[in-house]
Amino acid sequence: MTVLLAKFAKQLFNHDKQTSGKSVDSGRFQSGWNMTFVNDAESKAISQIEEKLRHARDTASEDLDIIEIDLPPIKTEEREEVLEAIHTVFQAERIDNKLYIKRDSYGKGKVHTKLLISITTQLPSWGVCSKAIAVVNGNEFRPDVGGWSQEPTFAERFQPIVNRTPPPSLWIEVAFDRSNDCDNALSKIAYVQRYCPNTDNGIRNPSLGVPYLGHWGIGVTFNAALWYKMQWNEPMVLECGAEFVLIVIPYRSPIPANPNPGTTSVVATASASRSLGVPYLGHWGIGVAFNAVLWYEMQWNEHIVLECGSKHMF
Numbered sequence: 001m002t003v004l005l006a007k008f009a010k011q012l013f014n015h016d017k018q019t020s021g022k023s024v025d026s027g028r029f030q031s032g033w034n035m036t037f038v039n040d041a042e043s044k045a046i047s048q049i050e051e052k053l054r055h056a057r058d059t060a061s062e063d064l065d066i067i068e069i070d071l072p073p074i075k076t077e078e079r080e081e082v083l084e085a086i087h088t089v090f091q092a093e094r095i096d097n098k099l100y101i102k103r104d105s106y107g108k109g110k111v112h113t114k115l116l117i118s119i120t121t122q123l124p125s126w127g128v129c130s131k132a133i134a135v136v137n138g139n140e141f142r143p144d145v146g147g148w149s150q151e152p153t154f155a156e157r158f159q160p161i162v163n164r165t166p167p168p169s170l171w172i173e174v175a176f177d178r179s180n181d182c183d184n185a186l187s188k189i190a191y192v193q194r195y196c197p198n199t200d201n202g203i204r205n206p207s208l209g210v211p212y213l214g215h216w217g218i219g220v221t222f223n224a225a226l227w228y229k230m231q232w233n234e235p236m237v238l239e240c241g242a243e244f245v246l247i248v249i250p251y252r253s254p255i256p257a258n259p260n261p262g263t264t265s266v267v268a269t270a271s272a273s274r275s276l277g278v279p280y281l282g283h284w285g286i287g288v289a290f291n292a293v294l295w296y297e298m299q300w301n302e303h304i305v306l307e308c309g310s311k312h313m314f
Contacts, residue, residue: 039081041074041075041078041081041082042081042082042085042086044072045072045074045082045085045086046085046086046089046090048072049069049072049086049090049099052069052070053067053069053101056069064103065102065103065176065178065180065181065184066100066101066102066103066180066181066184067100067101068098068099068100069098069099069101070097070098070099071094071097071098071099080161080162081162083140083161084159084160084161084162086099087133087140087160087161091104091131091142092140092142093139093140093141093142093188094139094140095139095191096139100184102184103181107249108144108174108176108249111144111174111247111249112130112131112144112145112174113130115130115145115172115312116128116129116130116145118310118312119145119147119170119310122309122310122311123147123149123308123309123310125149126147126148126149126151126169126170126308127147127148127150127151127152128145128146128147128148129145129146130143130144130145130146131143131144132146132152132157132160132165133160133161133165134146134160134165134166134167134168134171135160135161135164135165135166135167136167136191136192136195136196137191137192137194137195140160140161141167141188141192143167143168143171143172143173144172144173144174145170145172145174146167146168146170146171146172147168147169147170147172147308147310148166148168148169149169149308152165152166167192167195167196167242168242169241169242169243169308170242170243170245170306170308170310171189171192171196171242171243171244171245172244172245172246172247173185173188173189173244173245173246173247174246174247174248174249175246175247175248175249176248176249176250176251177248177249177250177251177278177279178251181251182246182248185246186246189244189246189284189290190290192242193242193244193284193290196241196242211230212227212228212229212230213227213228213230214226214227214228241286241287242286243283243284243285243286243306243307243308244282244283244284245281245282245283245284245306246281246282247279247281247298248278248279248280248281248282249278249279250278250279255279258300258301259300260300260301263300263301264301265301265302265303265313266301266302266303267302267303267304267305268296268297268298268299268302268303268304268314269296270283270294270295270296271294271295271296271297272294272295273295274295276295276296276297277297279298279314280295280296280297280298281295281296281298281304281314282294282295282296283295283296283304283306285307286307296314298314299314300314301313301314302314
């Protein structure tokens with residue numbers, strides 16, 4: 001995964017140095033993490049990551065959008081438990097032996113919150129969460145907003161790495177209109193999209209013995225149903241597939257207020273070109289190739305309807 005470095009070490013990794021004189025800049029979720037809750041292997045790995053983050057912060061010569069560091073060596077028999085501890089302490093993603101820690105902000109957080117509320121309201125039976133861990137191809141990712149058509153089990157939510165929490169049915173990333181941040185989000189989508197379910201193994205012929213079953217996936221037209229002959233001891237697994245969205249917001253300037261609030265919203269027009277004004281949105285439907293993304297300039301009083309059924313106003 002190609003990830004370029006851009007700004008944030010100073011502001012992301014600074015804990016309040018003035019509170020006790022002993023506070024350490026770490027990049028943890030919270031300062032004051034109680035190390036008594038982790039074992040020696042976990043404590044060692046966390047301390048090594050903190051040291052690497054300090055070094056990245058101190059040597060950074062430009063703004064950072066994401067920081068990339070090497071994962072410390074971990075014994076095979078301790079790997080999953082140590083990774084669980086690392087992800088509990090740090091808001092990180094991992095591909096193989098690299099950790100990635102992304103910059104977030106108040107502006108991005110507001111977008112996350114609005115999406116969470118909107119999707120939860122429209123799809124009340126779904127599990128919807130921000131920054132929850134999903135395991136893809138043996139690596140850990142944190143969608144900015146994820147929607148699971150079948151909510152992960154308690155075990156998957158409690159220990160997502162050990163229990164292999166699956167990727168969400170709706171995966172949303174939010175990025176600033178800076179090449180480094182956008183490139184990172186696009187690289188992530190390109191990587192995980194290859195390992196998310198997007199196919200079905202039925203046949204397009206209803207001339208089967210009774211009993212039989214017909215299946216219409218999300219966004220599938222009536223005449224494109226897939227049919228299955230129902231045989232004893234032959235289970236069918238419904239693959240809901242994964243739908244991806246990238247939202248790009250301004251980095252330094254606020255989004256202007258809606259000049260015509262209350263106007264009836266219309267469906268936005270898609271474009272094959274990414275050369276749009278900010279903010280803009282990219283959408284990959286289920287099974288859509290990465291290069292076949294549809295782009296939308298996010299204009300007031302326009303909306304897009306996703307394949308999962310949720311409607312999002314611009």
